[in-house]
Structure formats: structure tokens, C-alpha cells
Amino acid sequence: MSVKKVGIAGLGFYVPEKVVTNHDLEKMVETTDEWIRTRTGIHERRIAEKGTGTSALAAKAAVQAIGNAHLKPEDIELIIAGTTTPDMPLPSCACFIQQKIGAKNAAAFDLGAACAGFVYALAAGEQFIKGGMYKNVLVIGADLISSYIDWTDRSTCVLFGDGAGAAVLTETKSGGILSSVLGSDGKYAELLKIGAGGSKSPATNETVNAKDHCLKMSGGEVFKLAVRGMSDAVKKCCEMAGVRLEDIKCFIPHQANQRIIDAVGERLGLPAEKVFVNLQKYGNTSAASCAIGLYEAVEQGRIKRGDKICLATFGSGLVWGAMVIEW
Ligand SMILES: CC(C)(COP(=O)(O)OP(=O)(O)OC[C@H]1O[C@@H](n2cnc3c(N)ncnc32)[C@H](O)[C@@H]1OP(=O)(O)O)[C@@H](O)C(=O)NCCC(=O)NCCS
Incomplete structure (x- = not known):
């Protein structure tokens, strides 16, 4: 039995309109x-207006991705929302996205892999199609990190922005996802975290006053x-795909x-000309980062049919992921 190939049939992205410049900060x-x-x-x-939830950004990206894949929302059979900033703890962000886009025939769940959420979700979606359970899977990378930022902490507030990216995965005859590498090392779990608001430390006056609901990070260690993490994952992923690093057209x-x-x-x-960069405009949009990058790289003509490209992500967990795709 031949193994199915899975590729990206459509992409979408959305960022809030409000621009916050370094001078504003x-x-x-x-x-x-x-x-x-x-x-x-x-x-x-870009920073979302107060009262916006991640699902609102994600739904806009999703509608565009579904349209670009020449499908209708009813054709989507599964929604995987890579996010760690869902609208609320219950229900999942994926269910709110489903509600907003009218994908009434889909199953829906969130996947929490912080900034690596999009690559993790792509890899998960690929398996559902390869295994034969679904044909059309909507994968989202979206975060509204600004809700968790301590706007008095200069070491973190300058780094992040809000955004969403989406991809529709379907079976493809040629190319598609060639290899994926996912990894995690929980021994570094404390380096980058939002310490309260979960089951271990639900909201109290004390947690709010201590700003424990805000993101805290040991920047220097995470940097190294x-x-x-990303370099090793990319090397391994290229090896698995049988692709030489020099053959990657866009990273x-x-x-x-x-x-x-x-x-x-x-x-x-x-x-440098093979490395795609857009962080000057958006900062770190967490799970949306690679998804928005992929959309813009295609839009700008940096990726052509048949090109081998590579995504690489890294985030709180610590987790990382890489994926080689033939476009
Ligand atoms: C956060 C980061 C930008 C800090 O850069 P850095 O070169 O490591 O800077 P340091 O942390 O060594 O800080 C150097 C100085 O700048 C100061 N500083 C930190 N943020 C500042 C800011 N926004 N403006 C001005 N000074 C700042 C520090 O307080 C420190 O001052 P000190 O020497 O008097 O203590 C960098 O470590 C980083 O990007 N880390 C990875 C973060 C990341 O990507 N996380 C998400 C992963 S998904």
C-alpha cells in the first residue's frame, strides 16, 4: 500500500490593525x-483591541485559507488550533473558530505547543490524513500573547505581538510534507511560563497582584x-527527507x-537571502509566527512550485519542531 502524501492546499493569515511601535513602548x-x-x-x-479573543484572529485567517484551497467551511473535517492563549480555558479555541467560520462538519481540538504550535499542528494534521481518517484538515497557529504581557516589564513587553495563520492540509499527488521533527525537553519548563490561571494555581487576588498571570522568561537561557534546538531539528529533518541543506530554497x-x-x-x-524574516513588522507572534512567515514568503514569490522549504520553531516547554516541505 502506498503511503499518502499530504500538502498545503491553501494559506491564510490575519494580524490586528493596531500597530504599536518601539517609540510607543x-x-x-x-x-x-x-x-x-x-x-x-x-x-x-500588532496588538489586538481589548475583548478580542484568539479565535477572532484565527477565524479570519481560516476563512482565507479555506478560500485559497477552493473549499467551503463545510468541507473541513478537523480543526487543530495550535494555541496556548485560547479565548478561555473551556471550551477549546478550536470550537470557537468552528462556530465563527461555520465548519459544522468538523471535529475540533486545541494543541498546546506554545510558539511551536503551528508546526506541531501541521504534523498532527498530516497524520490524520495519512491514516485515512480525514481528507481536509484545517490547521491554525494563533496566539493573542498581549493579554498575558506585563506592560511594565521591558524584558518581555517589547518582544511579542498578536496574530494568526492558517493552512488547509489535503492529500497531494506529489511533493507535500517530506519530513517532520518534533521535540521537547520538560526540564526547561520553568524558563518561559505563565505561572497562574491553570489548575495548580487558579486566579486569586494574590496571583493577580503578583502578576503571576503574565508571561515570565529567562531570556538569555531561552536564546541559547x-x-x-532549531539548528539541530533542521539538520535532522533535512536528513530524514533526504534533502541537502543547500537545496533548501526558503527557510x-x-x-x-x-x-x-x-x-x-x-x-x-x-x-541570508534564503532566510525569511518579517519580525520587524510583527515581533514574536508565538504559534502564528511560522504560519504568517509561510504565507508572506509565498505571497512575495520567495517560494515556487517544486521548491524545498523548511520551517523551524521553538517555544515554551521547551519544545521545538522542524518540517521540510516540497511546495
Ligand atoms: C530578551 C532578549 C532580547 C534580551 O537580550 P540580551 O542581549 O540577552 O539582553 P540581556 O537580557 O543580557 O540584558 C541586557 C541589559 O538590557 C536590559 N534590557 C532588557 N530589556 C530591555 C529593553 N527592552 N530596553 C532596554 N534595556 C533592556 C537588561 O535589563 C540588561 O540590563 P543590565 O545589564 O543593566 O542588567 C534576548 O535574551 C532574547 O531575545 N531571548 C530570547 C527570547 C525569546 O525569543 N523568547 C521566546 C522564544 S519562543
């Missing part, structure tokens, strides 16, 4: 546009582990920090 915390640009590469980010890394991206590119020997 200068008015909120002790920072400068120069520091943020040189230490991170970020110029501005991100460089190693789309997680958009967290320009210096991380440069270090990964250098380790892999990839020239």
Missing part, C-alpha cells in the same frame, strides 16, 4: 527604539537553547529575535 517602559532594534530586530508589532524560522535567526542561519550555513 518608549512611553511605557524604560527602553529605546535603538535598543529594541539592535537587540531584537523588531520595529513594531533556541539556537541549538522560515520562528520569528523571535533577529540574532537567534542569524545564529541559526549561520550554524546551518544558509545564506
Whole structure:
């Protein structure tokens, strides 16, 4: 029996309209546009209006992806929402997305892999199609991290932005996903976390006053582990696909920090013109990062049919993932 090939039939993305520049942040915390640009590469980010949920961003991206795949919402049989910032703890973000787009024939669940959510969700969706359970799977990478940011903490508030990306996976005759590598190392779980609001530490006045519902991060350590984690995952993923690193036409890394991206590119020997970067516009949009990057790389003509491309992600967990795709 031949193994099914799974490819991306349509892509979509959405970011909120409100732009917050580095100069805007200068008015909120002790920072400068120069520091943020040189230490991170970020110029501005998009921030959702209060009261917006992740599903609202994701639904817009999803509608576009389904349209680009020439399908209707009713054709979608499964929605996997890669997110760690669902609208609320219950029900899942995927169910709200389903409600908003009218994908009434779909099963729906969330997949929590932080910034690696999109690649994890693509890999999961691929298996559902390969296994024969579904034909059309909607995969989302979306986060509204701004709801969890301490806007007085300059070490984190300058880094993140809100956004959503979506892809429709279907069976394909040629190309598609060639290999995936997913990894995790829970010994680093405390390095990047939102410490309260879950079952272990539900909301109390104390947790709110201590800002335990905000994202906290040991930036320096995460930086080093991100460089190693993504580089190793990409090497392994290319090996599994039987693709040489020099044959990768476009590399789309997680958009967290320009210096991380440069270090990964250098380790892999990839020239800068093959490395896709859009973090200057959006900052780190967590699970949406690679999804938005993929959309824009295709839109800008940086990816052509038959090209071998590679996605690489990294995030809280710590988790990482890489995927080689023939477009
Ligand atoms: C957060 C990060 C940008 C900090 O850059 P860095 O070069 O490591 O900077 P440091 O943490 O060493 O801080 C250097 C100084 O800048 C200061 N600083 C931190 N944020 C600042 C800001 N926004 N503006 C001005 N100064 C700032 C620090 O307080 C520190 O001051 P000190 O030396 O007086 O203590 C960087 O570590 C990083 O990007 N880490 C990875 C984060 C990430 O990508 N996380 C998500 C993964 S999914």
C-alpha cells in the first residue's frame, strides 16, 4: 500500500490593525527604539483591541485559507488550533473558530505547543490524513500573547505581538510534507511560563497582584537553547527527507529575535537571502509566527512550485519542531 502524501492546499493569515511601535513602548517602559532594534530586530508589532479573543484572529485567517484551497467551511473535517492563549480555558479555541467560520462538519481540538504550535499542528494534521481518517484538515497557529504581557516589564513587553495563520492540509499527488521533527525537553519548563490561571494555581487576588498571570522568561537561557534546538531539528529533518541543506530554497524560522535567526542561519550555513524574516513588522507572534512567515514568503514569490522549504520553531516547554516541505 502506498503511503499518502499530504500538502498545503491553501494559506491564510490575519494580524490586528493596531500597530504599536518601539517609540510607543518608549512611553511605557524604560527602553529605546535603538535598543529594541539592535537587540531584537523588531520595529513594531500588532496588538489586538481589548475583548478580542484568539479565535477572532484565527477565524479570519481560516476563512482565507479555506478560500485559497477552493473549499467551503463545510468541507473541513478537523480543526487543530495550535494555541496556548485560547479565548478561555473551556471550551477549546478550536470550537470557537468552528462556530465563527461555520465548519459544522468538523471535529475540533486545541494543541498546546506554545510558539511551536503551528508546526506541531501541521504534523498532527498530516497524520490524520495519512491514516485515512480525514481528507481536509484545517490547521491554525494563533496566539493573542498581549493579554498575558506585563506592560511594565521591558524584558518581555517589547518582544511579542498578536496574530494568526492558517493552512488547509489535503492529500497531494506529489511533493507535500517530506519530513517532520518534533521535540521537547520538560526540564526547561520553568524558563518561559505563565505561572497562574491553570489548575495548580487558579486566579486569586494574590496571583493577580503578583502578576503571576503574565508571561515570565529567562531570556538569555531561552536564546541559547533556541539556537541549538532549531539548528539541530533542521539538520535532522533535512536528513530524514533526504534533502541537502543547500537545496533548501526558503527557510522560515520562528520569528523571535533577529540574532537567534542569524545564529541559526549561520550554524546551518544558509545564506541570508534564503532566510525569511518579517519580525520587524510583527515581533514574536508565538504559534502564528511560522504560519504568517509561510504565507508572506509565498505571497512575495520567495517560494515556487517544486521548491524545498523548511520551517523551524521553538517555544515554551521547551519544545521545538522542524518540517521540510516540497511546495
Ligand atoms: C530578551 C532578549 C532580547 C534580551 O537580550 P540580551 O542581549 O540577552 O539582553 P540581556 O537580557 O543580557 O540584558 C541586557 C541589559 O538590557 C536590559 N534590557 C532588557 N530589556 C530591555 C529593553 N527592552 N530596553 C532596554 N534595556 C533592556 C537588561 O535589563 C540588561 O540590563 P543590565 O545589564 O543593566 O542588567 C534576548 O535574551 C532574547 O531575545 N531571548 C530570547 C527570547 C525569546 O525569543 N523568547 C521566546 C522564544 S519562543
